[in-house]
Amino acid sequence: MNIEINTDNNLLQNRTKSTNCDGLSVSKKIDLFERYLKENSNESIHSNTIFEGYNIGRILIQLRYLMKNNLIKYNSEEFKRMENLGLLENTKETIYVKIKRLKQFCEKHPYAFSNIYRLRKDLNKKEKMEFEKVFKDYTYIRERKSRGKLPQKLEEELNNSQIGGVFKKDDIGELYEKYEIGDKEKRQIINEFGNMENLKKSYKKYMIKLANAKNYNEIHRIKIENKESAMENPKIPLVRNFYLGSQSLEKQKALLNFISYMYGEKYATNIILGPEVDVILEKILREMLTDRERHIVEFKFGLKREEEIPKEVRNMKQQSMYQIMCYQVVRKMRKKEIKDVFFNHLYKPSEEFIRAYFSKMDVFEKDSEQLSDEDKQELLNMIDVENENIGVIDEDTIEEMAIENINFSTQLLYKAMKYNGVNTVGDLLEKARSKKDLLTMAYIGNKEAEEIIEKLSELGITIYNGVKTREKIGLEIKSLNLSHRSYMVLARNEIHTVEQLVERIKSKDDLLQLRWIGETTANEIIEKLAENGITIYKDENEEAIKIALSKLRIQQEKMQELDANILYLKKQREVGEQLKNQSKGEDDNGR
Known part of the structure; x- marks a missing residue:
């Protein structure tokens, strides 16, 4: 009975000792930590760690709190001992420090988080290490934003700081409505370029690169390389060709569709349409085609309004229309003399022309925005008709035709x-x-x-x-x-x-x-x-x-004579073989 009481008393004393820290000075508490870590080098101190009858985990939590808030007296030596043991509380960076570091990085790399994959490929080893640290800051702030715990003032600051990703200034908003850009295309622009200004700069460089291409094969290669880019997305209404006439945007596209169908895509890619190209085309159609064929062309490519097309053409079966286009219209329109007349009003843009054009016009097509007559004349004067005429075919063009x-x-x-x-x-x-x-x-x-x-x-x-x-x-x-x-x-x-x-x-x-x-x-x-x-x-x-010339003629006559002799000998040989086969057959029958 007495043994049991003594045991209970010992447990009570140990429990009281483990929670009572008043009897230990700061130096003795640190001694406890040192002894524990020396004996248990592979372990760390947790909130419930018991050592020598003391809950050193709770002691450590209390001591760190008191030292952090200066609620206990301690000397520099004791502070240094705690620091060497790695037991001091790590001071957490505030969100303002993270935002500052994020902004500094994005000053060097604008809209870095709009296309993280491409950014990582462009960074060197040292920049990648810096980026990984900043990326953790970005992830933390983004999560705060998603939970609604990021102050609105800080969110506005980030939106205006070229961060990219979820923090972007919606400068596409107005253009999105103005040019009817879809949500999918909008996300593509943001992910690839970050903002609309970067898209415009990149597209101007891209069009200049196409203009400097030596031939259509090089143009085709450049387009293939950028086929996944927003610059080659047909749903984004970027300027693909240059028109200096007075017709509407819809009429321009109808002309280009006709050129592409009739003569190939190479003649409707990155070209300048002269101001009289629509008049020339109408004249050619009237002179070369019958009225029925002309109406079919105008209806198929939208060169005229639907109400201007005769009812019999509008009600024509697709198969009949296709046959007339293939076997009659195409045959007439692809004649060399017709192509030459038509192509004399199509030109290849130079780098200077493209720079001048985009200094006057936006990179996006819109029917309500057209060049003034003075600007059109200025651009026309920049065209070198002799060297930039699309009718001047490169030497390899015909040979490369499929x-x-x-x-x-x-x-x-x-x-x-x-x-x-x-x-x-x-x-x-x-x-x-x-x-x-x-x-x-x-x-x-x-x-x-x-x-x-x-x-x-x-x-x-x-x-x-x-x-x-x-x-x-x-x-x-x-x-x-x-x-x-x-x-x-x-x-x-x-x-x-x-x-x-x-x-x-x-x-x-x-x-x-x-x-x-x-x-x-x-x-x-x-x-x-x-x-x-x-x-x-x-x-x-x-x-x-x-x-x-006489020597050449004699040489050719000798070659022809030699060919004739060879042909004669071949025939003689064939006749001999036939006679041999016949005689052999007669001998077999005789037997």
């Missing part, structure tokens, strides 16, 4: 081209420079060869139809063994024989005056002529030219 863009009459002809490995006009010209070459291709007969020759002639490319024609006009340019590009350039200038070339060219300057011929091409032609004994620098060389 075979599908040639308007063949049947799908079978397209399939035949694909079967023969012909995907572009350049592929076709490499395989066939005459009708004879075409006829050697699989699934190409006389009718198909004639159609191919006709379609190429519409593009300004001539393929000779037979031996008789070649004999009339003289030796082929092909006999000079020129490169494919030089051969095509001469063909476009309607030079198909050596005689025609020599008659038109008396010097290198004459050669350079031909369209699409530069220094390199001219030098190659001169070298090839020289290899065959023809020089084009002096008129007194006419006799030498005649001699060289």
